[in-house]
Amino acid sequence: xxxxxxxxxxxxxxxxxxxxxxxxxxxxxxxxxxxxxxxxxxxxxxxxxxxxxxxxxxxxxxxxxxxxxxxxxxxxxxxxxxxxxxxxxxxxxxxxxxxxxxxxxxxxxxxxxxxxxxxxxxxxxxxxxxxxxxxxxxxxxxxxxxxxxxxxxxxxxxxxxxxxxxxxxxxxxxxxxxxxxxxxxxxxxxxxxxxxxxxxxxxxxxxxxxxxxxxxxxxxxxxxxxxxxxxxxxxxxxxxxxxxxxxxxxxxxxxxxxxxxx
Amino acid sequence: xxxxxxxxxxxxxxxxxxxxxxxxxxxxxxxxxxxxxxxxxxxxxxxxxxxxxxxxxxxxxxxxxxxxxxxxxxxxxxxxxxxxxxxxxxxxxxxxxxxxxxxxxxxxxxxxxxxxxxxxxxxxxxxxxxxxxxxxxxxxxxxxxxxxxxxxxxxxxxxxxxxxxxxxxxxxxxxxxxxxxxxxxxxxxxxxxxxxxxxxxxxxxxxxxxxxxxxxx
Numbered sequence: 001x002x003x004x005x006x007x008x009x010x011x012x013x014x015x016x017x018x019x020x021x022x023x024x025x026x027x028x029x030x031x032x033x034x035x036x037x038x039x040x041x042x043x044x045x046x047x048x049x050x051x052x053x054x055x056x057x058x059x060x061x062x063x064x065x066x067x068x069x070x071x072x073x074x075x076x077x078x079x080x081x082x083x084x085x086x087x088x089x090x091x092x093x094x095x096x097x098x099x100x101x102x103x104x105x106x107x108x109x110x111x112x113x114x115x116x117x118x119x120x121x122x123x124x125x126x127x128x129x130x131x132x133x134x135x136x137x138x139x140x141x142x143x144x145x146x147x148x149x150x151x152x153x154x155x156x157x158x159x160x161x162x163x164x165x166x167x168x169x170x171x172x173x174x175x176x177x178x179x180x181x182x183x184x185x186x187x188x189x190x191x192x193x194x195x196x197x198x199x200x201x202x203x204x205x206x207x208x209x210x211x212x213x214x215x216x217x218x219x220x221x222x223x224x225x226x227x228x229x230x231x232x233x234x235x236x237x238x239x240x241x242x243x244x245x246x247x248x249x250x251x252x253x254x255x256x257x258x259x260x261x262x
Numbered sequence: 263x264x265x266x267x268x269x270x271x272x273x274x275x276x277x278x279x280x281x282x283x284x285x286x287x288x289x290x291x292x293x294x295x296x297x298x299x300x301x302x303x304x305x306x307x308x309x310x311x312x313x314x315x316x317x318x319x320x321x322x323x324x325x326x327x328x329x330x331x332x333x334x335x336x337x338x339x340x341x342x343x344x345x346x347x348x349x350x351x352x353x354x355x356x357x358x359x360x361x362x363x364x365x366x367x368x369x370x371x372x373x374x375x376x377x378x379x380x381x382x383x384x385x386x387x388x389x390x391x392x393x394x395x396x397x398x399x400x401x402x403x404x405x406x407x408x409x410x411x412x413x414x415x416x417x418x419x420x421x422x423x424x425x426x427x428x429x430x431x432x433x434x435x436x437x438x439x440x441x442x443x444x445x446x447x448x449x450x451x452x453x454x455x456x457x458x459x460x461x462x463x464x465x466x467x468x469x470x471x472x473x474x475x476x477x478x479x
Contacts, residue, residue: 060288067295071302078305089377140335141328141398143406183406184384184398186331220381228368228378235365239335243413 089229093207096218096225102128103206110206113158113232118250120151126165126193127154128203133248138241139163141184144191146245156189157205160231161238162223165193165201166214174199174214181220186238187228191245204230312374319451321387322442323367324380326458329400329438330360330367333431336404339412340424348472349421352465356428359461366454388441402434421476429469432462 093099102110102124109123115134122130127150136155137148153163164178170192178200182188193201198210202219204226209218313319337357344350371378384400385391394401404412404427412423439455439462446452 057284057288060285060291064288064291064295067292067299071295071299074302074306075298078302138335140331180398182398184328184395184400184403185379186328187379224377224379224381235368237331237334237361239331240338243410 089225092225093222096209096221098211098218099207099209099222101207115155116151117248119248122150122154124208125195125197126150126163126201126203126208127157128208129157129205130154132158136238136241137189138243139189139238140186141182142189142243143179143182144189144245146192147194148189148191148245149242149248151248152242153189153191156238156241157203157230158232159187159236159238160228160233161187161189161204162227162230163203164188164190164219165196165203166190167196167199168192168194170199170214177214181223185227188223189238205232206230313376313446313448313451315376315380316382316387318387318442318445319448320371320374320376321380321382321385322438322446322451322455323371324378325384325387325400326435326438326442327364327367327378328384329403329431329435330364332403333357333360333428333435334364336409336412336424336427336431340420340428343416343420344424345417346421346472346476349424352468352472353424356465363454363458370450385438387445388438391441400434401437402431404431418476418479422473425469425473425476429466429473432466432469436462 090103094101107123110129112129112131114131116131117133120131120133132154133149133151134155135152136159137144137152139156139159139161147168157163164182166175166178178190182190199212200214200216200219201208201210202222203209204222207222207226207230209222211218334357337353337360340349340353341357344353368378380386383392384395384398388394391401397405399405408423408427412420412427415423436459439458443452443455443459446455
């Protein structure tokens with residue numbers, strides 16, 4: 001850093017960083033700002049205490065203050081409006097009583113997003129995430145009348161779908177109520193679920209709501225907050241998925257094509 | 263310590279003209295206030311200029327995303343299973359175009375800080391369309407039974423089913439896009455809706471030709 005040899009002549013100091021390539025820095029950092037001192041003088045004259053003559057000029061201060069207050073109000077409103085409008089969907093879900101947030105648990109088995117062939121086991125019932133089959137379950141408002149493979153359904157959750165499951169044997173009129181929430185809507189699918197502990201369980205990736213009442217208003221609130229928003233892969237589709245209710249085969253590669261119709 | 267300072271010329275010493283300074287402070291405060299005010303306006307105004315949650319634009323983008331998704335689904339079926347080269351090409355065209363358009367529509371909703379999905383019934387944005395939704399399906403959409411049949415079909419049967427379903431689907435979609443164009447004055451939405459109308463009307467002509475070939479061949 002410091003230069004050996006004879007004292008450097010200060011007149012060679014360049015202001016700014018334009019040139020100086022190859023020349024070692026000649027001064028301490030900050031020493032090359034233009035300084036207004038004449039040789040001999042100390043850096044600054046001691047500033048004489050400024051006596052403000054007379055009273056303060058309150059007029060401009062009041063005007064400026066008022067303007068700042070108004071501006072602050074406008075900004076405040078703007079921030080409030082954008083925060084309200086763009087409130088994250090997870091905040092809306094967090095307000096729904098009874099929704100379990102599995103994302104917060106940081107459970108590696110639930111967070112696992114890898115593709116695995118063959119039957120898989122899941123931490124929760126019904127599953128809300130975890131490794132899954134490479135084929136997703138078609139979720140274009142599909143209403144399945146028999147239980148479907150978890151391995152495919154979890155992949156649909158990853159794509160942003162809401163999966164409504166209901167206890168097998170639920171009364172037909174209650175199933176019809178649920179069906180109304182699903183049919184014609186993409187990123188929705190429903191199916192009966194064996195051994196469900198409540199009448200209805202609604203899940204997106206990492207969140208689950210269970211209830212015994214198909215008319216529970218929390219179901220609709222949950223759907224409208226999380227559908228599509230819950231996607232781990234924005235833009236991933238619900239079409240071209242598996243449309244059967246068959247379990248995944250134990251074969252090396254499931255590869256169940258969606259459109260074999262078998 | 264500052265032995266190596268340059269000998270540039272002296273600036274006027276500070277703190278000598280209090281009156282001018284007070285004026286300077288007031289001007290600076292006003293300038294800052296102006297910047298703050300401008301930023302505030304800039305922050306608020308766009309929120310009044312982008313479509314609202316219950317707007318025609320938001321309703322159209324959401325519904326058309328769902329409508330398109332089914333077209334993609336049917337086109338992917340035909341693309342995978344048809345053995346007619348012209349239909350393989352047509353279905354690829356439909357699937358890729360409409361999936362990309364879904365991306366536009368979803369991105370705009372996101373830009374506007376609106377949910378990608380809505381709480382209203384399908385077609386609520388379109389006047390006098392209440393009766394057009396059957397079992398949650400918008401005009402032109404295939405029923406689950408028709409889709410199941412399409413998935414099973416092969417050969418000429420597949421071609422005819424696909425072309426027939428897609429023809430109806432396009433007619434429903436064109437009608438929605440035309441209505442959106444009439445009702446909306448958002449230039450992005452109008453532009454996309456207009457491109458849908460033009461492209462799908464063109465495709466209907468092609469579909470009609472291919473249907474004739476499939477039925478005669």
